[in-house]
Amino acid sequence: MIISQEAYQIIQQYTFPQQNEKVALLSSKGRILAESITADRDFPPFNRVAMDGIAFAFEGINPAAILVEQIQFAGETQKQLQDTHACIEIMTGAILPSGCDTVVRYEDVIIEEIEGKKIAKITIPFEEITLGQNVHRQGSDKIARQILLEAGIRISPAEIAVMASVGKQEVQVVASPKVAVISTGDELVDIAVKPESHQIRMSNSYMLAAALQTWNIEAQLFHLTDDPEVLTEKLTQILEEHDVILLSGGVSAGKKDYVPEILAQLGVKKCFHKVAQKPGKPFWFGTKDVENNEGKKLVFALPGNPVSTFLCFCKYALPVIAQQKPKVEQVSLAKEVFFKPNLTYFAPAQVYFDNGKMLAIPFEGSGSADFANLTNCDGFVELPSEKTHFEIGEIVNFVRFR
Ligand SMILES: Nc1nc2c(c(=O)[nH]1)N[C@H]1C(S)=C(S)[C@@H](COP(=O)(O)OP(=O)(O)OC[C@H]3O[C@@H](n4cnc5c(N)ncnc54)[C@H](O)[C@@H]3O)O[C@H]1N2
Ligand code: MOO
Numbered sequence: 084m085i086i087s088q089e090a091y092q093i094i095q096q097y098t099f100p101q102q103n104e105k106v107a108l109l110s111s112k113g114r115i116l117a118e119s120i121t122a123d124r125d126f127p128p129f130n131r132v133a134m135d136g137i138a139f140a141f142e143g144i145n146p147a148a149i150l151v152e153q154i155q156f157a158g159e160t161q162k163q164l165q166d167t168h169a170c171i172e173i174m175t176g177a178i179l180p181s182g183c184d185t186v187v188r189y190e191d192v193i194i195e196e197i198e199g200k201k202i203a204k205i206t207i208p209f210e211e212i213t214l215g216q217n218v219h220r221q222g223s224d225k226i227a228r229q230i231l232l233e234a235g236i237r238i239s240p241a242e243i244a245v246m247a248s249v250g251k252q253e254v255q256v257v258a259s260p261k262v263a264v265i266s267t268g269d270e271l272v273d274i275a276v277k278p279e280s281h282q283i284r285m286s287n288s289y290m291l292a293a294a295l296q297t298w299n300i301e302a303q304l305f306h307l308t309d310d311p312e313v314l315t316e317k318l319t320q321i322l323e324e325h326d327v328i329l330l331s332g333g334v335s336a337g338k339k340d341y342v343p344e345i346l347a348q349l350g351v352k353k354c355f356h357k358v359a360q361k362p363g364k365p366f367w368f369g370t371k372d373v374e375n376n377e378g379k380k381l382v383f384a385l386p387g388n389p390v391s392t393f394l395c396f397c398k399y400a401l402p403v404i405a406q407q408k409p410k411v412e413q414v415s416l417a418k419e420v421f422f423k424p425n426l427t428y429f430a431p432a433q434v435y436f437d438n439g440k441m442l443a444i445p446f447e448g449s450g451s452a453d454f455a456n457l458t459n460c461d462g463f464v465e466l467p468s469e470k471t472h473f474e475i476g477e478i479v480n481f482v483r484f485r
């Protein structure tokens with residue numbers, strides 16, 4: 084049996100077989116960028132006016148009387164200032180007219196009709212105006228051919244905006260793994276079936292598929308009975324067709340817990356079986372080589388008790404599947420916990436903010452089969468194995484699922 088930190092380290096060494104794919108810009112949200120994105124033109128691409136008002140040449144202007152020559156709207160081609168002492172009315176987003184270098188906003192100007200001419204007068208002290216104000220200079224943010232986004236970053240709406248602005252309609256991203264979620268067990272029926280008194284509906288598959296969906300990863304769902312022939316035949320095929328396999332159930336000490344043995348027979352190399360933790364002690368993990376790829380097929384055989392399944396998925400599997408190192412969150416315990424066994428204890432907990440501090444109330448429920456208890460919780464507090472009493476105010480790690 085290995086400790087939780089070791090199990091985590093072992094799994095993080097691996098990646099599923101890496102491939103890239105091209106997707107429509109909007110479908111790239113949440114994915115990992117597999118190409119670098121360069122600026123096709125300067126940012127902004129022209130001297131962009133930043134305030135509605137008047138534009139003029141700063142040098143030699145008479146703030147008390149400035150002739151308004153015309154208006155330059157956003158989206159119009161660039162206009163030209165004729166008289167260096169005059170101005171052009173200007174709108175935010177317009178290109179700065181040639182001959183102008185400074186913009187004063189409408190709030191600081193009065194424009195009057197005098198003898199059929201429009202005359203602007205600046206109403207604030209001229210010392211408050213600076214040369215070039217309210218002009219977002221061409222190339223002041225980024226310059227053409229500069230790299231805007233490096234390959235390897237995760238795409239959020241901010242990156243989508245940058246890519247849209249350089250005209251990227253399709254984006255090269257790292258392909259999501261092909262994931263199989265497999266429930267095992269003779270006692271399980273699908274949710275469409277009314278269970279007999281000795282049966283239960285399978286909930287683990289739906290829990291895992293839903294968790295993957297939040298990362299835009301689609302999973303194919305399977306149910307296999309506790310029959311060595313069925314397991315062998317189906318797992319052979321599933322292993323061929325998928326990069327990541329998430330099994331639940333059949334990994335403990337039961338007479339029909341065949342999963343580890345059959346995976347080994349199918350060439351999945353065991354990395355470990357059993358982790359010194361509660362829940363999820365019987366967790367099994369292995370890998371299978373893939374030809375011409377550094378990545379490996381990753382097989383997570385999760386213990387069947389739903390809280391164990393979910394903890395092992397959140398703590399160990401999701402970071403590699405989503406290729407996202409979890410943010411290390413720490414919380415302060417708001418309730419004391421006693422836990423005797425020499426195991427890392429992942430206790431379900433609800434978190435809330437108080438005075439800028441994140442507090443966690445452990446909701447231990449009635450154990451690793453009590454998955455309804457998770458609906459009150461946001462994640463698991465990670466309580467180290469070295470201690471048996473965890474006091475109020477103690478700072479511990481938090482594995483978040485909500
Ligand atoms: N003699 C021992 N017995 C058990 C040990 C042990 O160390 N020695 N470990 C216990 C622990 S801890 C766990 S966790 C479970 C893990 O068991 P398995 O991985 O073999 O899972 P199953 O036996 O197939 O099922 C356990 C439990 O979970 C329910 N289950 C399974 N799949 C689903 C599903 N898809 N949806 C909902 N519920 C599911 C299943 O009906 C069982 O009740 O073993 C202990 N035993
Ligand atoms: O891992 Mo088991 O979940 O302790 O019941």
Ligand SMILES: [Mg+2]
Pocket residue numbers: 332333334335336337340
């Ligand atoms: Mg079992």
